[in-house]
Amino acid sequence: MKNKHIKHNMPSVTVSNAELLENASLKIDAITDNIIRIHTVPDTQNYNDVSFALDDSLEVTGVFNVSQYNSIITATTDSVILKIKKTFEIDIYNKDGYLLCSDCEPASQEMDEYTQAEIEQVKQEGHMPDTIADDIKYKVTKRIIGDEAFYGLGDKTGFLNKRGYEYIMWNSDNPEPHVENATFRALYKSIPFLIVHRQDCTYGIFLDNTYKSYFDLGVSDAGSYSFAVTGGEMNYYFIYGKNIKEVIKGYTSLTGRSPLPQLWTLGYHQSRWSYMSEKEVLDIANNFENYNVPCDAIHLDIDYMDKFKVFTSDKERFPDLKQLSSQLEEHGIKLVTIIDPGVKAEDGYNVYDEGIEDKHFAKAQDGTVYHNTVWPGDAVFPDFTSASTRLWWGNKTKYLTDNGISGIWNDMNEPSGFSGQFPDDVVFPGDGVSRFHKEIHNVYGHLMSQATYNGLKKNSLKRPFVITRACYSGSQKYATVWTGDNQSIWAHLKLAIPQLLNLGLSGMPLAGVDIGGFGSNTTPELLSRWIEACCFSPLFRNHSAKLTRRQEPWAFDEATLSIYRKYVKLHYKFIPYLYDLCYEESLTGLPILRPLVMEYENDKNVINCNDEYLVGSSILVAPVTDQGAITRSVYLPKGIWVDYNSGKRIKGGRYILYKAPLDICPIFIKGGSILPVYPDIPNLSPQNTQKLIVEFYPSDDTANFNNRANNSCYYMHYQDNGTDFKYQAGEYNLYKFSFSSNRPNGLKAELTKNGYKNKYTNISAVIK
Numbered sequence: 001m002k003n004k005h006i007k008h009n010m011p012s013v014t015v016s017n018a019e020l021l022e023n024a025s026l027k028i029d030a031i032t033d034n035i036i037r038i039h040t041v042p043d044t045q046n047y048n049d050v051s052f053a054l055d056d057s058l059e060v061t062g063v064f065n066v067s068q069y070n071s072i073i074t075a076t077t078d079s080v081i082l083k084i085k086k087t088f089e090i091d092i093y094n095k096d097g098y099l100l101c102s103d104c105e106p107a108s109q110e111m112d113e114y115t116q117a118e119i120e121q122v123k124q125e126g127h128m129p130d131t132i133a134d135d136i137k138y139k140v141t142k143r144i145i146g147d148e149a150f151y152g153l154g155d156k157t158g159f160l161n162k163r164g165y166e167y168i169m170w171n172s173d174n175p176e177p178h179v180e181n182a183t184f185r186a187l188y189k190s191i192p193f194l195i196v197h198r199q200d201c202t203y204g205i206f207l208d209n210t211y212k213s214y215f216d217l218g219v220s221d222a223g224s225y226s227f228a229v230t231g232g233e234m235n236y237y238f239i240y241g242k243n244i245k246e247v248i249k250g251y252t253s254l255t256g257r258s259p260l261p262q263l264w265t266l267g268y269h270q271s272r273w274s275y276m277s278e279k280e281v282l283d284i285a286n287n288f289e290n291y292n293v294p295c296d297a298i299h300l301d302i303d304y305m306d307k308f309k310v311f312t313s314d315k316e317r318f319p320d321l322k323q324l325s326s327q328l329e330e331h332g333i334k335l336v337t338i339i340d341p342g343v344k345a346e347d348g349y350n351v352y353d354e355g356i357e358d359k360h361f362a363k364a365q366d367g368t369v370y371h372n373t374v375w376p377g378d379a380v381f382p383d384f385t386s387a388s389t390r391l392w393w394g395n396k397t398k399y400l401t402d403n404g405i406s407g408i409w410n411d412m413n414e415p416s417g418f419s420g421q422f423p424d425d426v427v428f429p430g431d432g433v434s435r436f437h438k439e440i441h442n443v444y445g446h447l448m449s450q451a452t453y454n455g456l457k458k459n460s461l462k463r464p465f466v467i468t469r470a471c472y473s474g475s476q477k478y479a480t481v482w483t484g485d486n487q488s489i490w491a492h493l494k495l496a497i498p499q500l501l502n503l504g505l506s507g508m509p510l511a512g513v514d515i516g517g518f519g520s521n522t523t524p525e526l527l528s529r530w531i532e533a534c535c536f537s538p539l540f541r542n543h544s545a546k547l548t549r550r551q552e553p554w555a556f557d558e559a560t561l562s563i564y565r566k567y568v569k570l571h572y573k574f575i576p577y578l579y580d581l582c583y584e585e586s587l588t589g590l591p592i593l594r595p596l597v598m599e600y601e602n603d604k605n606v607i608n609c610n611d612e613y614l615v616g617s618s619i620l621v622a623p624v625t626d627q628g629a630i631t632r633s634v635y636l637p638k639g640i641w642v643d644y645n646s647g648k649r650i651k652g653g654r655y656i657l658y659k660a661p662l663d664i665c666p667i668f669i670k671g672g673s674i675l676p677v678y679p680d681i682p683n684l685s686p687q688n689t690q691k692l693i694v695e696f697y698p699s700d701d702t703a704n705f706n707n708r709a710n711n712s713c714y715y716m717h718y719q720d721n722g723t724d725f726k727y728q729a730g731e732y733n734l735y736k737f738s739f740s741s742n743r744p745n746g747l748k749a750e751l752t753k754n755g756y757k758n759k760y761t762n763i764s765a766v767i768k
């Protein structure tokens with residue numbers, strides 16, 4: 001039979017097979033030439049094809065050329081070729097006919113059979129039997145073709161490369177220590193985006209389905225991986241890219257990018273559950289000044305509220321929040337307050353009364369308001385799927401902005417409840433489209449962040465600072481994230497690196513972990529290594545739980561304080577570089593902290609690199625994360641690296657053994673880099689950010705200056721007011737920095753975009 005052209009230039013292909021898919025068909029859309037959406041479409045009339053994740057600005061620009069030969073449909077874009085079988089199996093090739101991705105039958109699994117008595121016996125000693133997902137509605141299985149590594153999936157425990165692991169997307173607040181362990185298949189966040197990378201081939205899979213879903217990355221069958229959903233439609237995007245960066249750009253073109261944060265949010269944050277009074281907060285602020293440790297924010301945890309009622313404050317402990325905020329402003333410090341979704345069920349409390357009156361709360365099956373227990377005791381929960389509820393909640397942030405609060409930290413929004421998980425059938429009436437908890441659970445935190453972001457934007461007119469614990473794909477448009485309740489243990493210091501890197505790879509660049517560890521008691525050594533390991537973290541916050549040992553920088557001894565100070569100052573020094581990376585990210589979605597594999601894809605030594613990271617492409621950090629260790633092996637990729645601690649040039653493409661006593665974090669600058677830095681400053685108040693130093697790290701310290709200064713290498717630096725949205729109207733500057741021997745200090749600084757009038761009062765240069 002000859003090739004039969006069924007239609008040219010169409011964006012979609014639909015395949016039906018009543019034997020395999022009853023009352024539904026499979027639709028394949030070319031979103032762009034590189035991004036293909038593959039999804040089931042039910043035959044029902046009232047099918048509501050909405051996504052909570054996708055960016056509003058998404059345009060469908062892809063075009064398919066379609067032909068059919070026997071029972072195989074071929075759909076081609078300018079970039080990929082899909083071969084679609086009637087069995088719904090799809091093979092995807094690139095334009096050169098190279099197989100990228102191929103569906104296959106799930107391998108049949110030989111399961112051991114156990115008697116109930118055997119299971120009970122194992123449980124007696126506290127072991128839980130491995131649960132087998134029996135609630136699957138649709139599953140897609142794809143071949144592992146070669147040496148695939150898997151990255152992404154948000155905040156999940158384990159290593160950078162997820163091959164050989166199974167995960168569950170179901171936002172979970174589990175107080176046990178988060179370890180690389182079968183019981184930790186789910187954590188607070190659900191970001192169902194996976195990067196599949198093998199030698200010479202990279203693509204992404206974004207499973208846009210909010211029900212509980214499963215990822216099995218070569219566990220039940222070493223030759224395949226799968227993802228499965230428990231409700232709704234199978235709905236995933238195949239994202240082709242020439243490399244990991246292209247795939248991240250593709251994913252964030254779908255789900256959005258983090259907008260520029262306020263500059264101060266990149267500074268140091270001090271938190272504790274909880275600072276209990278105005279006096280305690282002021283003492284903390286004074287200590288930062290007295291001990292000469294820079295600080296930009298103090299966080300108020302739940303005890304600032306009146307009986308844990310959201311959008312209130314305790315009049316005894318915090319009689320005048322507004323005055324406290326302005327006193328802190330004098331120290332250059334901002335206040336951030338926690339807000340949980342649970343609203344205390346108490347007549348006469350305005351948030352409860354209004355919510356009942358205007359039907360803002362989720363409902364039980366019998367139509368009454370659903371209750372669970374959280375910090376305030378008996379509580380009810382806003383239905384954030386409703387636009388009017390989001391608006392109402394967002395407006396409530398005015399109580400905080402009026403009191404001078406600069407940011408909101410959203411917690412417990414998995415949603416979490418002390419009386420047990422919300423039943424699957426709790427109803428979220430929405431705006432006419434009623435949904436059950438099992439569909440909404442994974443986007444509850446996402447929608448809460450959206451409500452908070454929009455409310456803060458309206459009430460403060462600044463770039464909103466929202467931190468969230470739970471989220472879904474696309475939450476990066478609204479919030480910074482932290483990884484929840486870690487513990488003061490070395491295993492969690494180690495975990496911080498792959499967690500932050502995978503969050504970044506999953507489109508979530510503004511992230512941090514609780515420095516020092518949240519639960520249990522930290523030690524001076526652990527705290528010191530933690531501040532070193534996280535010294536470039538975009539969210540740079542020390543936070544600890546009630547009943548644990550204090551872990552502010554001065555809580556131990558002079559030596560610990562001095563190490564802590566050194567690394568907080570190092571963080572502040574490089575904030576102009578971090579802010580440039582935020583600017584780059586806002587345009588491209590590329591993360592700030594990057595695994596080595598992102599910049600050195602074809603270097604096999606970095607595929608599984610869990611204990612080093614890059615900041616942008618110029619700084620490599622290899623922290624010490626072992627108790628008692630004072631040396632470590634460091635892998636330096638090809639090129640020349642400048643040892644930040646000694647200034648020595650080191651040839652890469654090899655492992656080195658590096659001496660790192662407690663006050664030393666191994667940091668390397670890529671030879672040839674130009675980096676903008678601040679002088680020593682106490683915080684990011686505008687008067688402290690008017691001077692810039694441009695550092696040049698030539699590859700070779702032996703050659704004379706003429707050889708070192710290299711005009712072909714330049715650096716673009718971004719500057720704006722760091723506060724509001726005026727940059728969107730062009731109020732920003734771009735500087736092009738390069739080095740040449742015939743300039744004073746070697747620096748050539750050109751203003752290539754002149755839109756912001758408060759230029760630096762001084763730009764100086766240092767050749768390292």
Ligand code: GLC
Nearest residue numbers: 273301302338411484485545
């Ligand atoms: C949760 C949060 C933690 C917070 C505590 C009290 O455990 O994860 O950060 O301190 O609640 O609000």
